[in-house]
Amino acid sequence: MKFNNEVSNVLHYNIQTLTALLGKSSDFQVREITLTSINKKAAILFIDEIVDTNSVQRYVLEPLLTYNLPHFKTDEELLTFMESSVIQSKTITRVEDMTHASNELLAGKTLIIVEGINAFLSTDTTKWNTRNIESPKGQRVAKGPDVGFSENRSTNISLVRKIIKNPNIRVTTKQYGTNTHTDVSVMYIDNIVDKEILKTIYERLENLQLDAILETNYIQMVLTKESKSFFPLMLNTDRPDVVAGEMLEGKIAIFVDGSPYVLIAPAVLVQFFQTPEDYYIGKTGLLNTRLLRCCLYFIALYIPGVYVAFVTYHANLLPVKLLLGFVSQRELVPFPSALQVSALIIVTIAINESSSRLQQNIAITVSIFAGIVLGQSAIESQLVEPASLVVVCITYILVSVVPIFSMRTPAATLTLVFISAGAALGFYGIALMSLVLLLHLTSLRSFGVPYLSPFAPLVAHDLKDSAIQLSQEEMTNDESHYMKEETVEETDEA
Numbered sequence: 001m002k003f004n005n006e007v008s009n010v011l012h013y014n015i016q017t018l019t020a021l022l023g024k025s026s027d028f029q030v031r032e033i034t035l036t037s038i039n040k041k042a043a044i045l046f047i048d049e050i051v052d053t054n055s056v057q058r059y060v061l062e063p064l065l066t067y068n069l070p071h072f073k074t075d076e077e078l079l080t081f082m083e084s085s086v087i088q089s090k091t092i093t094r095v096e097d098m099t100h101a102s103n104e105l106l107a108g109k110t111l112i113i114v115e116g117i118n119a120f121l122s123t124d125t126t127k128w129n130t131r132n133i134e135s136p137k138g139q140r141v142a143k144g145p146d147v148g149f150s151e152n153r154s155t156n157i158s159l160v161r162k163i164i165k166n167p168n169i170r171v172t173t174k175q176y177g178t179n180t181h182t183d184v185s186v187m188y189i190d191n192i193v194d195k196e197i198l199k200t201i202y203e204r205l206e207n208l209q210l211d212a213i214l215e216t217n218y219i220q221m222v223l224t225k226e227s228k229s230f231f232p233l234m235l236n237t238d239r240p241d242v243v244a245g246e247m248l249e250g251k252i253a254i255f256v257d258g259s260p261y262v263l264i265a266p267a268v269l270v271q272f273f274q275t276p277e278d279y280y281i282g283k284t285g286l287l288n289t290r291l292l293r294c295c296l297y298f299i300a301l302y303i304p305g306v307y308v309a310f311v312t313y314h315a316n317l318l319p320v321k322l323l324l325g326f327v328s329q330r331e332l333v334p335f336p337s338a339l340q341v342s343a344l345i346i347v348t349i350a351i352n353e354s355s356s357r358l359q360q361n362i363a364i365t366v367s368i369f370a371g372i373v374l375g376q377s378a379i380e381s382q383l384v385e386p387a388s389l390v391v392v393c394i395t396y397i398l399v400s401v402v403p404i405f406s407m408r409t410p411a412a413t414l415t416l417v418f419i420s421a422g423a424a425l426g427f428y429g430i431a432l433m434s435l436v437l438l439l440h441l442t443s444l445r446s447f448g449v450p451y452l453s454p455f456a457p458l459v460a461h462d463l464k465d466s467a468i469q470l471s472q473e474e475m476t477n478d479e480s481h482y483m484k485e486e487t488v489e490e491t492d493e494a
Contacts, residue, residue, distance in 0.1 A: 005097045011041055011115040014098075018045060021102045028105070031061065037069045038078075041115040050108040052127035059088040060110055060123055075117045082121060087112065089123035096120075103181060128152065133159075138238040138261065139403055144280040149238045153183055153257040159240040160187065164247065168192075176205065177213040183257040184219065192250045197266060197447045201252060215259045223265065224446075230413055232406040233446040235264035235271055242276060266446035268453045273297065275403040293401050300398035301411060304345065305418030305430050307391045308338045313426030329385040338423035340384045342416060344392040347374075349412055 008014055015030055022028050027048040035042050044061060063086050072078045083092045095101045096119050101111060108126030113119075133155070136148030149156045157171060166189060173185040184205065188198060201223060208222050216236060224233045237243060238260050243253050246264045254263040264271075273293045310318060311326055318326070333340070355367045378384045399411045414437065421429030444451035453459060 005099055007096055007098060007101065007113075007118045007120060009116050009118040011043060011113060014113055014120075015043060015045070017098055018101060018105070021098060022047075022105070033061070033065060035064065035069055035114070037067075038071055043113050044110060045105065045113070046110040046125065047105050047108070050128060051110055051125045055089075055125045055127070056110050060112065060125070063088055064112070075114075078114070079117065079119060079121065082112070082114075087121065087123055089125070091124045093122045094119050095122050106181065136238045138236075138405060139242065139275065141275065141277045141280065144276045145239075145241050147240055149240065149260040149262060151258050151260055153185055153255045156240070156255050156260075156262065157185060157187060160243050160247070160253070163240060163244040164189070169247075174205070176208050176210065176219075178211050180212045180214065182213040184213070185255040187247070187253040187255065189247055189250070192248075193252060194250055194266075197449075198252060200447060201254070201265060213256065216254070216256045216261045216263050219254060219256060220263055223263075227444070229440065229444055230410050231269070231441070231444060231451070232272070232404075232410075233265075233267060233444070233451070235267040235404070236261050236406055237264065237404075238262070239276065245276075245279075246271075266449040268446060268449060269441065269451050270294070270455075272404040272407045273402060293403070296398045296401050297407070297411065300395045301414045302418060302430070303395050303398070304341045304391055304415055305422035305433075306427075307387070307422075308341055308419050309422035309426045309430055311337045312423055326385075326387060329387060332382045333385050335383070336423070337385065337388060338419055340388040341392060342419055344384060344388060345395070345412065345415060345419075348392060348396050 004017075008017075011032075019028060019030075025047070029046050029048050031044040033042050033044065034040070042064065044056065044064075046056060064082075067086050069078070069081070069086070072081065079094070093104075095104055095111065101120050101122075104111060104120075104122045108124075108128065109122045110125045112121040112123070131150055133150055134148055135146045138148075147159065149159065153173075161169065168190045169187065170190045171185055171187045173183055175181045176184050186198075186201065186205075204223050205219075208219075210218060210222070213219065220232075220234050220236070227233055235242075235246065243262050243264065247253055252265050254265070256263075273290055275290075278290055311330070315323055315326070330337070335343075351367065355364075358366060375389055379386050379389060395415060399408055399415075402408060402411075418430055418433055421433040423429075425432070441452055442450070442456055450457060
């Protein structure tokens with residue numbers, strides 16, 4: 001159906017046009033009224049279930065029906081008076097084309113139109129059905145705030161503002177996605193944010209060409225599309241305290257309506273091993289848990305590959321008793337160690353995928369069956385060596401110490417790469433792939449910031465809150481100085 005995009009001064013024409021634009025949807029409500037004091041017909045339009053009907057009744061409908069409107073010489077004066085003295089809403093905007101009007105209705109707004117006036121008044125009566133604030137699922141802690149983000153963008157922003165009561169906080173919101181018109185907010189502290197990174201993020205968002213945005217990952221893929229790495233270049237968190245802490249270091253937070261996760265930019269490797277407990281639990285003993293997490297994660301990447309290299313090429317380097325145990329196990333198993341370990345890792349990934357998506361009671365059954373029954377049966381049927389199963393189990397446990405889930409995907413890929421290198425060239429292959437990995441990490445940039453910062457290049461000032469933590473006073477009373485070796489544009493060109 002072709003229609004004139006301009007708002008007409010004929011009341012019923014505007015109603016029919018909007019009804020056609022919305023596909024004669026049954027939840028599109030039209031309430032026609034008469035403004036008796038000026039003898040004009042009017043209409044109130046909204047989409048049911050996404051507006052607060054009590055607000056529509058109390059602050060829009062009742063004032064229009066009961067207020068004794070004076071006569072004005074022009075329509076402009078009438079609209080201005082209705083905005084300032086009649087309709088009781090915190091925000092009122094004028095709408096002068098049909099496309100904008102339909103978008104306002106789909107955003108939960110209520111439209112008011114008066115016969116003879118070619119403009120709508122749009123009032124904010126939105127009321128989306130959302131879940132209550134719950135505990136965070138992505139980053140759980142034993143001590144500290146137990147508050148997580150929800151799918152409501154406005155609520156999420158308010159949770160961060162509750163922590164940081166700073167007048168320098170800035171929030172800009174714009175809709176993206178040609179079909180979904182999703183609200184995306186960029187939040188930062190103006191006096192400490194890196195203006196170049198902020199400008200780059202705004203420019204990339206302006207060039208965003210997507211039909212739909214349903215989750216933060218849609219935004220992340222666009223903002224980091226130049227990178228071909230499987231390492232995440234933006235931090236993803238569902239904790240308000242984490243977002244607040246990162247913003248206080250000059251980072252930028254991106255909120256997407258409908259997602260309980262918030263993006264943080266820029267991000268460096270050491271951030272993915274940090275957890276709020278590092279700051280909420282006092283340092284006791286000689287063991288640094290953050291450093292331990294980093295070490296265990298990278299050890300987990302090497303364990304399967306080193307095991308395969310030992311039993312395939314470097315068995316003479318093993319102790320005699322250990323070697324005899326491996327040889328006795330291999331005599332009964334027809335498959336090479338590299339194939340066994342790779343297959344077990346893939347099965348582990350499959351178990352993890354199934355258990356995280358099935359119903360909770362079924363997921364527990366699948367996990368127990370796969371972890372105990374399947375593993376024991378595989379050994380008894382002589383399909384895998386017991387040592388291979390132990391190596392894979394240790395690897396899975398060590399990788400799980402990383403608090404950010406997005407770092408587990410690179411771990412699975414790198415583990416298989418090191419297994420292939422160990423099976424092909426032994427320790428030489430592992431050393432070669434280690435060099436490739438190191439070169440790759442040193443070449444990565446997150447919006448111009450080196451991924452291995454503050455270690456490479458070395459920024460001694462920022463080592464206070466990296467793999468090893470200093471006192472709370474030294475960490476919180478000083479700002480970070482993440483060094484950018486080149487501009488963001490030069491990083492993208494590289």
